[in-house]
Amino acid sequence: MKTILVWLARLGMAGLFLFSAWTKLVDPSAFATATANYRLAPDGMVTLIAVFLPWLEVWCGVALLAAPPFRRSAWWVLTVMMVVFTIAKASALARGLDISCGCYGVERPMTWASVGENLLLLAACVFGLAMEKR
Amino acid sequence: MYAHMKKAQTTQPCSRTTLAGAGCLLAATLVSGIIHHVISPDAVRLDRAWSEGVLDDVRAEGFPVITTRDLRTRLPEVESGTLFLLDARSLAEFDTGHLPFAFPVPIMEFEEHYPGLAPILEAETPIITYCSNPACDQALLLARRLRDAGHTDVSVYVEGLNAWRKGETP
Numbered sequence: 001m002k003t004i005l006v007w008l009a010r011l012g013m014a015g016l017f018l019f020s021a022w023t024k025l026v027d028p029s030a031f032a033t034a035t036a037n038y039r040l041a042p043d044g045m046v047t048l049i050a051v052f053l054p055w056l057e058v059w060c061g062v063a064l065l066a067a068p069p070f071r072r073s074a075w076w077v078l079t080v081m082m083v084v085f086t087i088a089k090a091s092a093l094a095r096g097l098d099i100s101c102g103c104y105g106v107e108r109p110m111t112w113a114s115v116g117e118n119l120l121l122l123a124a125c126v127f128g129l130a131m132e133k134r
Numbered sequence: 135m136y137a138h139m140k141k142a143q144t145t146q147p148c149s150r151t152t153l154a155g156a157g158c159l160l161a162a163t164l165v166s167g168i169i170h171h172v173i174s175p176d177a178v179r180l181d182r183a184w185s186e187g188v189l190d191d192v193r194a195e196g197f198p199v200i201t202t203r204d205l206r207t208r209l210p211e212v213e214s215g216t217l218f219l220l221d222a223r224s225l226a227e228f229d230t231g232h233l234p235f236a237f238p239v240p241i242m243e244f245e246e247h248y249p250g251l252a253p254i255l256e257a258e259t260p261i262i263t264y265c266s267n268p269a270c271d272q273a274l275l276l277a278r279r280l281r282d283a284g285h286t287d288v289s290v291y292v293e294g295l296n297a298w299r300k301g302e303t304p
Contacts, residue, residue: 025170028178029187036188036269043269050178055166059159073155098224098240098272109242 034102222272
């Protein structure tokens with residue numbers, strides 16, 4: 001049962017992050033704009049995030065489905081990413097910013113529900129990290 | 135001895151193997167990002183600030199760019215109601231400060247706010263949109279929506295409210 005749950009977490013998160021990366025890679029400008037709209041990173045950093053973050057998501061997605069040592073590394077990186085994303089969303093809401101969340105290529109307003117989604121994904125990452133064999 | 139070492143390794147939250155794996159992921163990310171950046175014509179350019187991209191988009195789409203000086207010169211038109219300033223940021227941000235005589239039209243709530251202004255905005259009425267700074271794109275998005283709604287004289291104040299406020303400081 002535990003093995004099935006771990007595989008479900010791996011497949012789910014790998015699929016989600018590969019899809020998320022794809023939406024960013026097909027429209028890099030839209031992703032850079034969405035990042036800039038959060039007003040958390042300076043201009044130069046926005047460019048770096050736009051260029052490299054989608055590829056980090058790709059490699060984490062691939063690593064979750066790869067050999068065990070890489071899976072654990074991927075869970076660590078994804079957990080850190082989810083913490084950062086969740087803080088960024090909560091911060092945007094707290095500052096009253098009227099922006100799109102910039103997630104999964106869909107234009108939708110930022111709400112506390114999207115912060116809740118992130119917390120669920122973060123819980124999945126922590127679960128995967130805890131269950132993955134060292 | 136070996137069992138003891140293995141136990142110590144497994145109780146560490148982040149082992150050397152995990153760190154090495156994370157290093158590999160970061161290296162692969164770096165290489166892929168650079169290759170994609172080099173070969174893709176749509177990639178975000180690393181050799182310039184992102185805000186220049188917003189300005190380029192505004193120009194590429196044919197919207198006139200209004201400078202702080204232009205806006206200062208045209209302020210009497212705004213005051214007389216022959217030129218409209220539309221703030222594309224959220225209502226919460228608008229409430230903390232905005233350009234003189236500006237109307238709020240938050241881009242994410244365009245459908246709710248635009249109908250209220252539509253009766254006083256004719257197709258040829260000059261309109262200037264703005265947001266906070268050159269890196270935000272809400273002013274450009276609002277300009278697009280207005281053009282789609284049939285407005286023919288839409289300009290964008292790309293420098294935004296922050297530049298206006300700096301200009302006000304003696």
